[in-house]
Each structure stands twice: as structure tokens, then as C-alpha cells.
Amino acid sequence: MSHERMTHLLNKQRSFLPPEHGKTSAWISGADEYEAICQQALADPQDFWNARASLLLHWFKRWDKVLEEDSVNHKYRWFTGGKLNASFNCIDRHLISGRRNKAALIWQGEDEMAKRCYTYQMLYTEVCRMAHALSSLHIRKGDHVALYMPMIPELVIAMLACARIGAVHTAIFSGYAEGGVRSRIQDAKARVVITADAAIRAGKLKPLKANLDPILEKCPSVAHVVVVRHAGLDNIHMQGRRDIWWHDLIDDFTLNADYPCEAMDANDPLFLLHTSGSTGKPTGILHSTGGYLTYAAHTTQWCFDMRDDDVYWCTADMGWITGHTYGVYGPLALGATTIMFEGVPTYPKPDRYWRIVENFRVNILYTSPTVIRSLMREGEAWTERYERDSLRILATVGEPINPEAWQWFHKHIGREELPIVDTWWQTETGGVMISPMAYATKLKPGSASRPMPGIDAAVLPSPDNANPDLDNRVCETGTGGHLVIRKPWPGMMLGVFNNEEKYRSYFTRFGCYESGDGAVQDEDGYFWILGRIDDSINVSGHRLSTVEIEAVLTSAAEVAEAAVVGMPHALKGEAIYAYVCLCSDVPWSEELRVRLRDMVRRDIGPLASPERIQFVEAMPKTTSGKIIRRILRKIASGTADELGDVTSLANPQVIPGIVDGHANLLDGLAENTPRQETSDGAEG
Numbered sequence: 001m002s003h004e005r006m007t008h009l010l011n012k013q014r015s016f017l018p019p020e021h022g023k024t025s026a027w028i029s030g031a032d033e034y035e036a037i038c039q040q041a042l043a044d045p046q047d048f049w050n051a052r053a054s055l056l057l058h059w060f061k062r063w064d065k066v067l068e069e070d071s072v073n074h075k076y077r078w079f080t081g082g083k084l085n086a087s088f089n090c091i092d093r094h095l096i097s098g099r100r101n102k103a104a105l106i107w108q109g110e111d112e113m114a115k116r117c118y119t120y121q122m123l124y125t126e127v128c129r130m131a132h133a134l135s136s137l138h139i140r141k142g143d144h145v146a147l148y149m150p151m152i153p154e155l156v157i158a159m160l161a162c163a164r165i166g167a168v169h170t171a172i173f174s175g176y177a178e179g180g181v182r183s184r185i186q187d188a189k190a191r192v193v194i195t196a197d198a199a200i201r202a203g204k205l206k207p208l209k210a211n212l213d214p215i216l217e218k219c220p221s222v223a224h225v226v227v228v229r230h231a232g233l234d235n236i237h238m239q240g241r242r243d244i245w246w247h248d249l250i251d252d253f254t255l256n257a258d259y260p261c262e263a264m265d266a267n268d269p270l271f272l273l274h275t276s277g278s279t280g281k282p283t284g285i286l287h288s289t290g291g292y293l294t295y296a297a298h299t300t301q302w303c304f305d306m307r308d309d310d311v312y313w314c315t316a317d318m319g320w321i322t323g324h325t326y327g328v329y330g331p332l333a334l335g336a337t338t339i340m341f342e343g344v345p346t347y348p349k350p351d352r353y354w355r356i357v358e359n360f361r362v363n364i365l366y367t368s369p370t371v372i373r374s375l376m377r378e379g380e381a382w383t384e385r386y387e388r389d390s391l392r393i394l395a396t397v398g399e400p401i402n403p404e405a406w407q408w409f410h411k412h413i414g415r416e417e418l419p420i421v422d423t424w425w426q427t428e429t430g431g432v433m434i435s436p437m438a439y440a441t442k443l444k445p446g447s448a449s450r451p452m453p454g455i456d457a458a459v460l461p462s463p464d465n466a467n468p469d470l471d472n473r474v475c476e477t478g479t480g481g482h483l484v485i486r487k488p489w490p491g492m493m494l495g496v497f498n499n500e501e502k503y504r505s506y507f508t509r510f511g512c513y514e515s516g517d518g519a520v521q522d523e524d525g526y527f528w529i530l531g532r533i534d535d536s537i538n539v540s541g542h543r544l545s546t547v548e549i550e551a552v553l554t555s556a557a558e559v560a561e562a563a564v565v566g567m568p569h570a571l572k573g574e575a576i577y578a579y580v581c582l583c584s585d586v587p588w589s590e591e592l593r594v595r596l597r598d599m600v601r602r603d604i605g606p607l608a609s610p611e612r613i614q615f616v617e618a619m620p621k622t623t624s625g626k627i628i629r630r631i632l633r634k635i636a637s638g639t640a641d642e643l644g645d646v647t648s649l650a651n652p653q654v655i656p657g658i659v660d661g662h663a664n665l666l667d668g669l670a671e672n673t674p675r676q677e678t679s680d681g682a683e684g
């Protein structure tokens, strides 16, 4: 993010005090309590996490050590010797604590009339049946099961069934296309894939099973595919002994077939979830059972001030980390009621969210700035016709929330009184790291505020090899730097699956966890996230790897080189801008542009589809031949006037052509259309 944006953010600070009513019964009931807990947690982290893990979870066997630390290799093992099961914590223990008939999971389908509600008892029954079913497919502790599923209750049931038997689930967002799905199944070496006939999205069907079939030809590890009949699609091809319908599979297991929980070591993996890294291949983040679940419950309780009678709705797809931690594990570990919605906010009309809020009397709403911006665009009329008084806390995640969207959310949804909890975290961190406490933190729109108790976040300048004394080098107030976490925390990833080197890379630069985000702290110690520093782009709150997209583009025979950067986008936050240099003799054409965009869409998924593809004669390069993305980013953002000194480039002469091409593209012209004499070519 540019220096200008930073200054703009800091200058525009306006703050909002936490609400008074409801404060006394809150988990953290004011700024003093927050400060005291933070101090205590950082002074004696082991004691703090010891207390939280005891309080929040049921352990079959208590741990011997809170933390075993190998700080040379940055291996942190939490609650070693402890035994527990995530499915037991999310279901069984609630059956005897008075929550047996409480709604655990409420599902709203895309069709308004399609609703399902599972009480804790019902969830228990279905999860046990699926655990038996998986076991009948010879899935055992430690085996990997891929979940390529739409937002349907069977996804949650499958996750908890895997957890019950100790299998490691690896969810694959149903919006991914062929390449994204294949690379994840292959990396995980999944033995079973659970899917559905189709996903329903904005009135259209996406045939998941049919998409999966050709992918599986290159995934030899997969022995079985379990298919949920969800959309009622005809002519589903079921392959011999490999494919089984979900309903046939569980039919063999009676309703009272208890499946005892596997006692897992605290550091046995609970799940694997891939995120876009700085390489072309997705990074498989492994999360532990004990540390992750402790952290999920801990943050759910404190960030959202979760109370027993709350109806809580995290709108994220369960295929992302947000859905894992705050759609499933956090709320269910606390015995809450969690809502799952299959549809999109604007289909068939932009009132879907508010209908759900009214229908189920949602108390806590956790969503993304992109969703807010898209609903804001549709106008308040859609929100005002629904009862929203049940709402108590609003929260966001995934990207910085721009002040306009914050104000709209606060005014039109939050009645100008509800706290907006802007949570910063990552797939790797397992749960929220920086966030306001609803009833304790003064809010500043656009800032995720301060770290959760127990989290030691800091902003550090780039390492200075001449002065390696990193500890004392926190950036000054108002100066941007790298956001790092200096002490381990229970939710931190267990490792990167099959990639030790990648895991280590998170720690090499600063000697502690490097988030890959830039940030700046203000005079109150509030963190302002400035976006990714590495080669990822955050589109609508989803992290995408530029390298992965470039790899698809360069796989086209016509393409010699591709460089992908982010550009600001009013709705998505950031969008993808691809520069493509074609092989000599290949002409630039609209047809090729469409084809390239289509390739990305088909291989990675619609999310990764470039907003713009610009053909260029050559890429700006250093003398050692590296593409200078900094320059391309500026041009894509329409700030070519800030390029600065480009004389050290190997080929500065290419820049005017790229700037002109960009301006032409915005004007709807071909890149190589000659510009008017009067145009300076740098606007737009």
C-alpha cells in the first residue's frame, strides 16, 4: 500500500467508544480489564494458556507441558501429552451440559424455503453415522480426506466425522476450478474425496462431481468418492466401486450407532488447509487438535463476546479458514448456535442477509468488507424492511475495511451503536490475532486495533544486516513495516505439509513469525494493516498467489512472459491485473485475451480471473533480468506519475508504451492504439 494511503488512513481517524449497555455482562468488560489481561498474558504466557485450555475444552488426559519449544527450528508444540478430540468438544460434551436439544447448526439453502436445523443431539447422530461410514471405507487416524463440497450441512458433518476418527480433513473451496482442486488433492494425497452432485450458486448449478471425474484421473491416492445428492442433478456418473452416494453409505448405520471418539494427541493434526503462498503451488497449512481448538474457542469467546443464547452467523464459506474456525470449530466448541448459508448476498435479491438476520434473530454477524461494499451499493432500502434489532455485534475479516463501508455498516446495520470488530488474522494463525474486544476497545474505522490478549504483535523494519539486533528495532509510530508475531500462540500452524523449508521461511527473516503483511502502528498502539508485502493479492478477502496465476498464463503457447499485480477495485478491494508479453509473431487479439482469462478461470477459479489483461511489447526489467513488479503495480493502479527514477532499468524505454497501453485499455481501446497528441497517457 502506498505511503499516501497510509497517511490518509491515519489522518482520517475518528473513533467510537464501545457500547455501555451489555458491558457489565461481557467477557471483557472494559479497557482496564483488557489491559490487565494483556499484561498478565504476556508476563506469563504459559500460565495464561494453561488456564484458557483448561477452561474452554474437555481433555481426556491433561497435558504434561503447556509449551515445548524448539526455538532454533521454530517448532512450537502446545499442550504436549494432552489427549482430546475435537468432535467430542464440539458435540458430545454439550449433550450432557443441557444443550442436547439446542440448535447447533441452522442451514439456510439458496432456495428460501430450504432450511434445516440440527440440534446437538441430531448433529451427534449424523456425525457418528458418517464416522462409521468413513471407517467402513478404511479411513483411519491420520488418513487424509478431501472435502470438495458446497455450503451444506454435510460439509460440517464430514469435518466433525473426520475429527472423530482422527482423519485429517482438507477442505477445497467449491469455487476452485480444475487446477486448484487437483493440486490440493494431490498435495494432501487424499484417500477419500467427499463431494456433491452440484453446488448451487446464484441460481446456477456447478457440477462438482462431473468436474471432479477428470481431475481424479491424475490423483492416484483417491480410493473412494462419496457424493451427496444435493441439487438433484440427473445423470451423475458413478464409477464402479470407487463412487458411493452419501445416503447409501450412511444407510448401513443405524441412528443410535455411537462412534467413540479417537483420543488424539494435542499435536496430532486436525486439518490441512491450503492457502496461496508466494510460490506457484498452494501451501498446505496443518493445524493441531489441542492448540488450534483452544485458540478457536478462546478467540470466538472474546472477540465476539459469545454468550450461550447467542445466534451467531459467520458468512464465510466453510472451505476457507474463517469458515473452519468461526463457522464450525469455535462456535461449536462453545456450544453456540451457528448459521450456515448456501447462497450469495445478492441473489435473487440483495436482501438475503437481512432476511436471515430477521428470520433467525441473528445476534452476531461476522462478514467481509467485500460483502458490505456490495450490499452498500444496493442501497439501504433492502436492509430497512427487515427487523435487525437482534444484532448485538458486527464483525469483519479478510481485508482492510475502508472507512466508507465501515460507516455504512455502523449506521445502517449497527444503528450507530453496535461495535464493529475488525479482525486481522491468516490461515496460518488459526484464529484472530488483532481485533477489538467488543465491549472494551475504542474503535477506529479501518484499524483492526490491538492484539488479542496473549498475542505479541509488532511492526518491524526490514532487517538491516549491518545491525542484526532485531529485538529493539520496532518501527516508530506512524512508520510502516513488517507485521510480525514475536511469541508463539496455541493457534499457530503446526507446520506446512510436506514442506519444511516453506515452514521455516516464515521465521527466517525476523527470527519470529512473519505475517507477510505490512502494517503501521499509531500513537495509541493501534495496528493499521497495509496489505500484503509478498506476491499475493487479496481479492474480496481471498488470498491469491500471483505466481500461480502467472503460471497458468505462461502455460499458453502464445505467451512468452506474464506478470500479475494487484490493482485497487471499488468492490473487491483489490483485483487482478495481468501484463502479458506474447511470443514474437503472435498478434495481440481480443480473442486471445478472452481465452487467457478463461484459462485462469478454468484452472484456478473465477476468483482468480484477471480484471484486466494488458498486452505489452516487453516487461520492465532489472539489469539482471528480473521483472520489476513495483512499476507494473503503479501503472495498473493509475499512479504512473509516481514511478520515480527508472533510469536504472535495463529497458526504461518500454515504460511509455506500457503506460499508454494501460490508458488505452481503460478507454476501451486496444493497447497499441496511437494516443492523441494531447494525451500524456498516464492518467486513468
Ligand code: PRX
Binding pocket: 275, 321, 322, 396, 397, 398, 399, 400, 401, 422, 423, 424, 425, 426, 427, 428, 448, 515, 516, 517, 529, 531, 532, 538, 541, 542, 543
Ligand atoms: O493480508 C491480510 C488479509 O488477509 C490475509 C490472510 O488471508 P487468508 O490466509 O486467506 O485468511 C483470510 C481470513 C483470515 C492477511 O495476510 N487480512 C485478513 N484480515 C484482515 C486482512 N487485512 C486487513 N484487515 C483485516 N482485518
